[in-house]
Amino acid sequence: MTFEPVLLRRTSLPRSDSIDVYLANDGYAALARALRDYAPGELIGLVKASKLRGRGGAGFPAGLKWGFMPQSDGPKYLCVNTDEGEPGTFKDRELVEKDPHQIIEGAIIAAYAVGAERAFVYIRGEFFQGIKSWIKAIADAYARGFLGQNILGSGYDLEMSVHRGAGAYICGEETAMISSLEGRRGEPRLKPPYPAEKGYWGQPTLVHNVETLANIPHIVNHGAEWFASIGTEKSTGPKIFCVSGHVYRRGVYEFPLGISLRELLYEHAGGVPGGKAIKAVIPGGASTPPLTADQLDITLDFESLEGAGSALGTGAIIVLDEDTCMVDVARRSARFFAHESCGRCTPCRVGTQRAVDVLEAIEAGRGVPEDLDRLEALCHGISGNTFCPMGDAVVSAIGGTLVRFRDEFEEHISQGGCAAPA
Amino acid sequence: MEPGYYAEMDPAKRAMLLTALYMAQEQYGYLSREAMERVGRRLGMSPREVYNTATFYSMFRTEPVGRYLIQVCEGLSCHLAGGAEDLVAHLEDRLGISAGQMTGDGRFSLQMVQCLAACGSSPAMRINDTLYTNLTLGQVDTILQDLEGRP
Numbered sequence: 001m002t003f004e005p006v007l008l009r010r011t012s013l014p015r016s017d018s019i020d021v022y023l024a025n026d027g028y029a030a031l032a033r034a035l036r037d038y039a040p041g042e043l044i045g046l047v048k049a050s051k052l053r054g055r056g057g058a059g060f061p062a063g064l065k066w067g068f069m070p071q072s073d074g075p076k077y078l079c080v081n082t083d084e085g086e087p088g089t090f091k092d093r094e095l096v097e098k099d100p101h102q103i104i105e106g107a108i109i110a111a112y113a114v115g116a117e118r119a120f121v122y123i124r125g126e127f128f129q130g131i132k133s134w135i136k137a138i139a140d141a142y143a144r145g146f147l148g149q150n151i152l153g154s155g156y157d158l159e160m161s162v163h164r165g166a167g168a169y170i171c172g173e174e175t176a177m178i179s180s181l182e183g184r185r186g187e188p189r190l191k192p193p194y195p196a197e198k199g200y201w202g203q204p205t206l207v208h209n210v211e212t213l214a215n216i217p218h219i220v221n222h223g224a225e226w227f228a229s230i231g232t233e234k235s236t237g238p239k240i241f242c243v244s245g246h247v248y249r250r251g252v253y254e255f256p257l258g259i260s261l262r263e264l265l266y267e268h269a270g271g272v273p274g275g276k277a278i279k280a281v282i283p284g285g286a287s288t289p290p291l292t293a294d295q296l297d298i299t300l301d302f303e304s305l306e307g308a309g310s311a312l313g314t315g316a317i318i319v320l321d322e323d324t325c326m327v328d329v330a331r332r333s334a335r336f337f338a339h340e341s342c343g344r345c346t347p348c349r350v351g352t353q354r355a356v357d358v359l360e361a362i363e364a365g366r367g368v369p370e371d372l373d374r375l376e377a378l379c380h381g382i383s384g385n386t387f388c389p390m391g392d393a394v395v396s397a398i399g400g401t402l403v404r405f406r407d408e409f410e411e412h413i414s415q416g417g418c419a420a421p422a
Numbered sequence: 423m424e425p426g427y428y429a430e431m432d433p434a435k436r437a438m439l440l441t442a443l444y445m446a447q448e449q450y451g452y453l454s455r456e457a458m459e460r461v462g463r464r465l466g467m468s469p470r471e472v473y474n475t476a477t478f479y480s481m482f483r484t485e486p487v488g489r490y491l492i493q494v495c496e497g498l499s500c501h502l503a504g505g506a507e508d509l510v511a512h513l514e515d516r517l518g519i520s521a522g523q524m525t526g527d528g529r530f531s532l533q534m535v536q537c538l539a540a541c542g543s544s545p546a547m548r549i550n551d552t553l554y555t556n557l558t559l560g561q562v563d564t565i566l567q568d569l570e571g572r573p
């Protein structure tokens with residue numbers, strides 16, 4: 001498949017991050033059109049018709065979420081989620097560093113559609129370059145009249161500012177992000193109420209991933225029908241896939257949702273080094289269960305991956321060749337989640353740490369047959385019993401690997417350790 | 423959310439907390455007791471509340487770190503690309519410390535951290551504000567030599 005990129009169209013241009021390059025390549029045309037030709041409600045209708053689904057992991061329909069924002073006059077906010085930290089994911093960093101104005105333009109249109117008066121950009125504290133990109137891009141957008149008072153003479157005002165996280169993965173979860181923006185510990189809050197109802201300081205707040213917002217200008221420029229014609233019936237539009245692990249050409253790829261995994265890996269990413277076979281593929285970031293080698297013909301869209309017992313997640317594809325130890329993969333994911341558990345609820349905090357201990361024992365050759373039951377029981381105890389969806393992520397990653405590669409876990413136990421080549 | 427969650431708090435001040443902590447950390451090198459007390463006074467918060475929030479975030483340090491803070495990604499993609507433990511072992515060897523420690527002269531601290539969103543160009547590590555990608559052990563040596571030669 002050849003596909004003319006939409007979201008990554010400008011990223012190979014020299015100085016692609018500058019406002020001048022953006023303006024010379026259709027930049028801010030969609031904003032002008034949105035403010036001139038659309039009432040806010042019509043924009044919500046347009047995004048609903050495009051069937052755009054969120055790119056931050058959960059795939060919730062964007063237009064529907066916009067529609068949940070109350071029409072009342074009180075303060076409303078937009079949060080731009082740049083907290084990308086799910087292992088395997090590096091698309092948002094690319095968008096922020098190489099084409100920040102595309103996101104800003106999408107964010108202004110979204111804010112206008114829901115009547116938000118302020119937009120907060122929450123960025124991972126570790127993204128030093130991204131923070132600089134955001135600050136410069138926002139300042140330039142202000143200087144050219146795309147932000148601030150009376151944007152492009154429309155009478156609409158929007159302030160936008162950058163807020164730096166400080167090294168907590170959980171702050172990517174929308175309610176934890178709001179806590180952090182308020183200057184608190186980044187602990188998630190129980191939903192409902194959803195942020196669209198009670199968000200920043202208790203006011204209606206729309207939260208979107210960077211990539212979701214980057215799609216908005218294109219929908220305004222080319223129409224909902226054009227957008228919905230890309231991808232599948234239920235997963236519309238272009239998607240950025242992050243490919244890492246055992247492939248020749250690692251990196252970001254943009255294709256319509258619904259591209260086959262095999263095509264992406266073998267025709268575009270160059271296949272596996274050394275001509276080795278693939279053992280497993282993690283399709284959507286560390287929190288999604290791995291696919292097995294017989295599932296490579298799957299198409300990459302929300303519905304197919306869900307049907308296969310996994311998830312599209314963030315579109316972060318990690319390729320594991322035949323020599324990879326799956327116990328080690330599970331152990332690494334478990335370590336990640338144990339490290340990042342915010343500690344607020346016991347099943348997640350304690351359950352994940354116990355899972356790490358068990359997996360480390362198995363990996364080190366100290367495993368006993370009961371350990372597998374113990375792991376299953378731990379997953380069972382976490383599943384559905386945590387405050388936020390992080391618990392489910394843990395279970396997907398650990399339980400999902402155990403179910404599919406149980407024989408490998410058993411082998412570790414019976415043979416006293418890992419037989420995979422180091 | 424508990425009732426009264428938003429009561430008795432000045433939103434404009436409270437929301438400044440992370441920014442204030444970054445500024446204090448920059449100034450003092452780490453968040454000493456004194457630094458957190460100062461932040462609390464400025465924002466009308468008790469030292470305990472400041473401490474309680476600051477310690478939630480791994481980038482806020484309550485102890486000094488070396489002039490060069492080396493953070494090696496231990497994520498899956500970095501491991502698959504031959505990084506993570508191998509890189510750390512090499513650095514431990516070169517610096518004569520274990521991950522989590524600081525060299526005696528206070529020049530280098532070594533830590534393992536989670537995914538740096540550089541998985542497509544892994545293995546990756548960060549030293550202070552700079553991200554290094556596609557690392558080989560040879561490159562690590564060159565980077566260290568360069569830093570060792572600086573004042």
Ligand SMILES: Cc1cc2nc3c(=O)[nH]c(=O)nc-3n(C[C@H](O)[C@H](O)[C@H](O)COP(=O)(O)O)c2cc1C
Nearest residue numbers: 054055056081083084085172173174208209212389
């Ligand atoms: C543990 C956890 C971490 C998350 N991290 C991120 C993140 O880094 N970036 C992101 O956009 N969404 C993240 N999310 C999803 C957000 O809660 C939220 O659904 C998303 O930002 C909504 O944007 P979207 O509708 O545009 O996808 C995370 C969710 C969970 C449970």
Ligand code: FES
Nearest residue numbers: 497500538540541
């Ligand atoms: S796993 Fe190391 S940068 Fe993502």
